[in-house]
Amino acid sequence: MSEEMNEIEVKNYEIGDKVNGQVTKVEEKQVIVNISDSKLDGIIPISELSSLHIEKASDAVAEGDELQLEVLKVEEEALILSKRKVDAEKSWEDLEAKFNRGEVFEAEIKDVVKGGLVVDLGVRGFVPASLVEAHFVEDFSDYKGKTITFKIVELDKEKNRLILSHRAVVEEEQGKQKQSVLQSLEAGQVLDGTVQRITNFGAFVDIGGIDGLVHISQLSYQHVEKPSDVVTEGQEVKVKVLSVDLDNERISLSIKDTLPGPWDQISEKAPKGSVLQGTVKRLVSYGAFIEVFPGVEGLVHISQIAHKHIGTPHEVLKEGQELQVKVLDVNENDHRLSLSIKELLEKEEEESTDYELPEESKGFQLGEMIGEQLKKLNK
Missing domain, CATH: 2.40.50.140 (Nucleic acid-binding proteins)
Known part of the structure; x- marks a missing residue:
């Protein structure tokens, strides 16, 4: 086509017109396209190929690509075109719809x-x-x-x-999962979980997209000073659901309740008549509580502490003292253990009292006492 005809055809277009074109040549910093239904060429500068920064034109298009374009500038023999503006216009409409939905x-x-x-x-x-x-x-x-x-x-x-x-x-997916898990939970369920976070009052355990709290009192049957002494972050644990508060999305859990209880099989561990090592935990007016296994305390009644009469357990025992005890009775169902210290002590010899006399003199002394009483009556 002659330059004159190109000039005439170019004048048929105005800035803002939409045209279709096929890529005929990809240069480093621009692209040449043939405008559909004409023999007119158009130029797309690299800056008008994409909304993103690109180093070379071939990063955005290839020869043979069919493109929708907008006229940016009408030059004497060619059109300066933009792919970016057409793409953006379409995209804004689509994005606004996505945003609203x-x-x-x-x-x-x-x-x-x-x-x-x-x-x-x-x-x-x-x-x-x-x-x-x-x-x-x-x-x-x-x-x-x-x-x-x-x-x-x-x-x-x-x-x-x-x-x-x-x-x-x-976060939206986590919220949906959280609600799903919350709705499925029931008190008494035993679940697998992972320790997520440890605080001074307990541990938060993930039970499938939602965290529940294991209070420090529910970590172990033994007394726990610091939760970190018992569990570590990332640790896999079994937990029992104690309660679920749907309104506040709070879950109370227990690790302790999934562990063998300290009283389980106590009849085998502490059969009647057996001798155990224990520690005095508490002294009360009627006896002493002795821990014989972690979490298992038995009572030594005050009458089973010593052979001699004592007023209070404090007279012979102190908290923290270690000693041996004998099992008198065990009741696994009621978690009761009766113990004795006295039965492991040698019975002390009874001391003679001041008024006791030798056998051989008892009769003589008794006769004298009766005689004296008779004399008083006859006066």
């Missing part, structure tokens, strides 16, 4: 930049670092090229501002 969609991470991630949705979408995951991520370098789910959290076409969040999707 709160839709979740997938997109590929095109680039990792300072402060977050970049996504190409026909327009440049930005994912701030704080909105990538529900947990802290130190290095985002391996996110480039990944396809993940997003929701639009901010959209302003006039300012060309599009903010995306993957974290919102994750």
